Amino acid sequence: MTLPNLRGRVAWVFDEEDYDIDLIIGVRNIKITDVRELAALAMSDRDPNFAASVQRGDLLVGGRNFGYGHPHYPAMRAMRHLGITGVVAESFSPGFFRGEISMGLPLVTCPGILTQVQRGDEIEVDWSNGCVRHLGRGSSLPLQQLNAAERQTLEAGGLIPYLKQRLARSAGAAP
Amino acid sequence: MTFVSHNYFCQIVEILAERIPQTMTEKILARASGQAFVRAGQEVEARPDFVISYDFPGYTDVFFREAREEFGVEKIDTPERFVLFIDHMVPAANPKEEELHKITRAWGAAQGVPVHERRGIGHQVSAELGYATPGAFVVHFDGHVSQLGAFGTYAFGARKGVLEAYVSPSMAMTVPATVKIVITGALQPGVMARDVFHHLVRVMGPSSCAFKVVELAGPVIDAMSIEGRQTLCGQAMFLGANTMLIAPDARTLAYTKDRAKLDLAPVYPDADAIYERVVTVDVSDLEPIVVIPPSPANTRNLRDHVGLEVHAGYLGSCASGRLEDLRIAAEILRGRQVKPGFQLHVVPTSQAIMAQAAREGLLESLVEAGAFLSSPTCDYCYGRIATMADKQRAVSTGTLNTPGRMGSVDSEIYICNAAAVAASAIEGHIADPRPYLSGVRS
Numbered sequence: 001m002t003l004p005n006l007r008g009r010v011a012w013v014f015d016e017e018d019y020d021i022d023l024i025i026g027v028r029n030i031k032i033t034d035v036r037e038l039a040a041l042a043m044s045d046r047d048p049n050f051a052a053s054v055q056r057g058d059l060l061v062g063g064r065n066f067g068y069g070h071p072h073y074p075a076m077r078a079m080r081h082l083g084i085t086g087v088v089a090e091s092f093s094p095g096f097f098r099g100e101i102s103m104g105l106p107l108v109t110c111p112g113i114l115t116q117v118q119r120g121d122e123i124e125v126d127w128s129n130g131c132v133r134h135l136g137r138g139s140s141l142p143l144q145q146l147n148a149a150e151r152q153t154l155e156a157g158g159l160i161p162y163l164k165q166r167l168a169r170s171a172g173a174a175p
Numbered sequence: 176m177t178f179v180s181h182n183y184f185c186q187i188v189e190i191l192a193e194r195i196p197q198t199m200t201e202k203i204l205a206r207a208s209g210q211a212f213v214r215a216g217q218e219v220e221a222r223p224d225f226v227i228s229y230d231f232p233g234y235t236d237v238f239f240r241e242a243r244e245e246f247g248v249e250k251i252d253t254p255e256r257f258v259l260f261i262d263h264m265v266p267a268a269n270p271k272e273e274e275l276h277k278i279t280r281a282w283g284a285a286q287g288v289p290v291h292e293r294r295g296i297g298h299q300v301s302a303e304l305g306y307a308t309p310g311a312f313v314v315h316f317d318g319h320v321s322q323l324g325a326f327g328t329y330a331f332g333a334r335k336g337v338l339e340a341y342v343s344p345s346m347a348m349t350v351p352a353t354v355k356i357v358i359t360g361a362l363q364p365g366v367m368a369r370d371v372f373h374h375l376v377r378v379m380g381p382s383s384c385a386f387k388v389v390e391l392a393g394p395v396i397d398a399m400s401i402e403g404r405q406t407l408c409g410q411a412m413f414l415g416a417n418t419m420l421i422a423p424d425a426r427t428l429a430y431t432k433d434r435a436k437l438d439l440a441p442v443y444p445d446a447d448a449i450y451e452r453v454v455t456v457d458v459s460d461l462e463p464i465v466v467i468p469p470s471p472a473n474t475r476n477l478r479d480h481v482g483l484e485v486h487a488g489y490l491g492s493c494a495s496g497r498l499e500d501l502r503i504a505a506e507i508l509r510g511r512q513v514k515p516g517f518q519l520h521v522v523p524t525s526q527a528i529m530a531q532a533a534r535e536g537l538l539e540s541l542v543e544a545g546a547f548l549s550s551p552t553c554d555y556c557y558g559r560i561a562t563m564a565d566k567q568r569a570v571s572t573g574t575l576n577t578p579g580r581m582g583s584v585d586s587e588i589y590i591c592n593a594a595a596v597a598a599s600a601i602e603g604h605i606a607d608p609r610p611y612l613s614g615v616r617s
Contacts, residue, residue: 018381018472020577027579033233065382065415069470069577073233073335094386095318095412099334148218149347160245163339166347167246 003154006086006106006125007135008057010117012043012050014089019062020069021076021096030072038078054082059123062089063114067096076100086125088113088132088143101150104158108132109144116141196445198353199420200388203329203442207312208345215352215449220345224311224437226337227320229260229297229553230279234316238341239282246342253344254287258306260297261290264559265552295525295551298322298409298493303527305434309423309441314340319493319574321416322409325401326431327423327441329388332412351417352451353388355444358395360459365609367503367592368403369495369572370464371395372410377464377474378456385415387451390444395458396421401430402497409494410574413471463608465570466590469578477595483605485589487569488596489581491522491549492556495572498528498535500593504546505537507597507611513545514603519596520561521546546600558582570599 022030025041032038043050060079066089076084086106090113100107108125110132117123122135131140146154149162156162195212197205205213207221228235242248251257259279267273276292283290294300298319301307309327313320318332333339339346356375389411396404404421411419423431423441463477490496490504501523513519521541523529529551532538542548554560556573563569563582568589571581576588591599594608601611 018470020470022577022579023469026584027577028584065385065472068381068413068415068472070575091382091385093382093412094415094417095332095334097386098336102335147349149349159336159338160241163342164246167343170343 003106003127003151005127006057006059006108008059008085008122009055010061010119010121010123011054011058011084012060013114013117013119014060014062014066015114017064018068018093019066021067021071022069024075025078030074032074035077035081038074039081042075042078042082051082054084056083057085058083059125060084060087061113061117062087062092064090065093066091067093067100069093071096071099073099073103076103076105080105088123088125090114101146101153102159104154104156106154110141111144112141196447196449198388198448198450199327199390199422199442199444200329200351200353201448203310203312204348204350206310213350215350215451217350218347219350220347221312222345223314223340224256224308224439225306225313226257226340227260227297227301227306227313227315228258228337229262229317230275231263232275234335235259235282236275236278238338239278241338242341248342251286251288251341257286257288258301258304259283259288259290260294260300261292262295262297262300262551263553265293265554268559293526293550295523295527296493296496296553299405299497299524299528302326302405303434303525305431305436307431308435308437308439309427309431310439311437314346318412319409321411321418322405322493324408324411324418324420325404326427327420329418329420331418351386351388353390353448354384354416355390355392355450355453357393357453357455358391358458359393359455360395360457361398362395362458362461365594365607365612366458366461366463367499367594368399368406369590369592370461371458372407372413373464373466373471373474373590374458374461375456376413376472379414379454381413381470381472382415384411387416389414389416389419390450391419391421393455397424400499401426402499405497406494410471463592463595465595465605466576468576468587468589471575471590477591477605477607480589480605481607483589484568485517485570485599485604486567487518487520487561487563488600489520489522489555489561489569489571489573490593490596491520491524492553492573493524494574495593496522496524496528496551498531500572501528501532501537501541502535503594503608503612504597505540506613507594507608508544508546508601509540511544511601513600517600517603518561519546519600520549520555522549522555523551525551570596570605572596
């Protein structure tokens with residue numbers, strides 16, 4: 001089983017290094033639990049039209065060490081609710097990476113991506129061929145493959161279904 | 176025949192394992208995954224010796240519910256491996272917060288899992304209670320648990336992934352590679368472990384150890400107090416590291432001797448262990464630093480920011496608030512006064528630390544100087560209390576300086592060591608602590 005390709009427009013390019021994702025909804029809002037409220041706040045400090053502009057299947061692009069700091073969950077809950085289906089970044093901060101893979105959000109490490117795309121460009125993540133394609137230009141960059149547990153977590157749709165599968169497997173293997 | 180050769184094979188593996196050079200991480204995760212040895216990059220299923228959590232909405236309440244509803248876990252298998260702390264939202268400020276604590280207490284009572292509340296910040300109390308057993312493998316959802324690495328414990332913050340430990344005996348993980356950092360030279364007076372950590376971020380980069388483990392070594396670590404080592408290891412995530420480890424020495428073992436929860440052999444790195452890289456950082460010329468907003472990536476020399484007006488100071492958190500922090504702050508503030516209008520909050524990290532600080536007369540000096548003294552709680556670190564308004568600015572020993580963490584998004588947090596917080600409280604602006612300290616040339 002391989003992960004399906006992700007194909008969509010780049011809804012936002014975070015070109016900052018060490019970007020703290022709490023800033024997506026604003027640190028003052030991280031205790032909000034209503035996902036619609038969170039979604040409406042996403043990037044509103046930078047672009048009040050952001051939430052309305054996102055289409056289902058859109059992707060985010062990030063710089064180096066994306067998710068640095070204390071990456072709380074509301075920011076990406078908001079983004080997933082808006083229809084964001086993955087983040088492609090130069091590199092990820094490990095805490096953010098682990099947390100969002102658990103949520104079933106595909107994260108794609110792709111060094112060089114920041115210099116290749118702009119907001120609105122259409123890109124495709126092709127796991128089986130190990131690359132991210134710029135559909136307008138036809139160019140591509142190699143992506144870093146996930147380890148087995150990460151891939152299985154995404155395939156299952158997040159931590160809970162993945163753990164259920166893993167526990168069922170080990171129960172089956174028991175003597 | 177098969178039986179004999181299998182035994183023989185096992186013996187060979189054990190003999191080989193003796194000779195296979197390993198990092199501390201490889202040794203700890205090999206034991207935890209029931210293998211003679213493992214290598215960085217290998218995927219293993221490792222059984223945590225302890226699963227530590229503090230109660231927080233969206234985490235523990237969700238783990239309890241998901242374990243039961245999604246996985247049918249009515250009763251966890253080995254409650255002795257689990258421990259809960261109530262250290263956030265202490266004391267509760269509204270009924271909803273207290274409801275969460277009630278859920279935690281009830282779950283602990285039903286499962287036979289100890290719940291420690293009002294004893295201090297869990298990462299510190301974990302050490303005091305002996306969960307920081309040298310050689311143990313510990314998981315938490317919060318990454319600052321890495322500070323147990325000061326005791327040679329592999330302590331890893333798995334975020335919501337820690338659910339796996341609630342429903343399964345082991346966790347799937349990749350054995351991380353190790354970056355060894357050798358810290359050489361000697362620290363000047365007024366320069367503390369906190370400065371050393373942020374200096375490492377400055378010279379190595381905030382993602383320089385991403386997905387790796389850091390092993391710290393060298394004369395500065397050897398000379399450093401246990402408390403300083405806790406401060407250093409607890410911030411590992413801001414180098415990108417999974418965790419940070421220091422090989423136990425006589426000081427560590429003296430601390431853990433009567434506390435350790437498990438009878439485990441301490442783990443040491445082999446001299447010829449394979450590191451991803453070895454970095455040497457000399458700190459002889461290091462001076463107090465300040466980490467400017469908006470991120471822990473921004474280490475600067477404090478001297479370049481002296482004079483910047485500040486309105487509040489926070490001395491506490493799992494990254495400070497220990498005896499050496501309280502002692503140096505008391506030395507600076509003794510017989511002096513906090514500038515009128517400046518809000519200095521001093522929060523000892525645990526009850527044990529607070530009691531010892533009382534015995535030493537430190538609390539008296541701090542309070543007489545005008546400090547607002549609080550019992551241990553995490554709540555000052557993330558702005559739940561002592562909240563800043565727009566345009567206010569704090570010096571802080573808290574973990575993080577993201578705008579909005581301690582109040583308004585238009586307030587600012589400058590991270591520095593405990594001595595600099597005390598000196599800044601006297602002057603009402605960012606101040607160099609060294610002129611206040613005995614034995615420091617002006």
